[in-house]
Amino acid sequence: MDLERITQRLHAIRDQNDWQRFHSPKNLAMAASVEMAELVEIFQWLGEDESRRLPAERLEHVGQEVADILMYLTLLCGELRIDMDAALQAKLADNERRFAR
Amino acid sequence: MDLERITQRLHAIRDQNDWQRFHSPKNLAMAASVEMAELVEIFQWLGEDESRRLPAERLEHVGQEVADILMYLTLLCGELRIDMDAALQAKLADNERRFAR
Amino acid sequence: MDLERITQRLHAIRDQNDWQRFHSPKNLAMAASVEMAELVEIFQWLGEDESRRLPAERLEHVGQEVADILMYLTLLCGELRIDMDAALQAKLADNERRFAR
């Protein structure tokens, strides 16, 4: 996943629509949480086993909602100049220290 | 961001702790949403302008919560065999069609 | 707010639609969180001041989303035999002890 290229394309869309004034980190976090709930909604009435074998159209829907979340997280990290990959690497290494034998 | 390598490392942690039985897509979506709220919590009482100029320790906290969300989304996509990068590319192209002039 | 009467009416709707099997506390909590995000969505791009002076139709929308959340919380407390009013009184008294001078 080429985060730099993705950020550029997201910024191009944002700037063409004059959305920058809406894109405070506070608002982007809210927007990401709304998209997250749209992901959760897909699973809310499913049993756990059912959630493992989704039909193709639901799988596509899951992918779309995950993508929406990723876009807002990328924009959020862009505003705050957080290196998303570095943050993930650090957290992963931390989890390996804490939970791996 | 090398999603394949990240998935492998997350699966190693999961398997060493016998967490696979907890990792239904339904549960992983819930867990991701809980981490999302921890991200939102950082911003809940801040003004929009304040949210643009966070002190270093808060920035680090933001990075950690973003990383937690990404880890659960990666695990979710792993369970459902969704290609997260492809899903993001598709959604980005769709947004460009809809919102770019 | 007559919680007992509300619970009865919610149970009548549930039973007429055979929804009881879906109404595990886990699922009801998820459903409540999805409704919560629909509430948050109303505010996501608004400034704080704007959020104080909503036009009538948005106010009605807020009321509807709040009601959806309350319905799921009432159903959740019904399943777990939690007295929602008593829980609220206890928490309020606790907050008064901690935060009132």
Added chain:
Amino acid sequence: MDLERITQRLHAIRDQNDWQRFHSPKNLAMAASVEMAELVEIFQWLGEDESRRLPAERLEHVGQEVADILMYLTLLCGELRIDMDAALQAKLADNERRFAR
């Protein structure tokens, strides 16, 4: 549930702590959503059946989180002068029309 009395007590706590400037509807919705996630967190790794038979201490925890959500929703409706009980009655009647035979 005496919503008027609850609102008065919440406002007393708020005013004694000078929190009114934080209590924009936008922020209160965010805060409610963060509390909602704390409710969801209790259930995230539980099976549906497990979620129906919680031990006493978890039940108490559920009650506390529900109460936290209710407090923020009450404050939100207070700011916007929304009658929470009327909103609930309207939504219930609407659901009865749509879903009751």
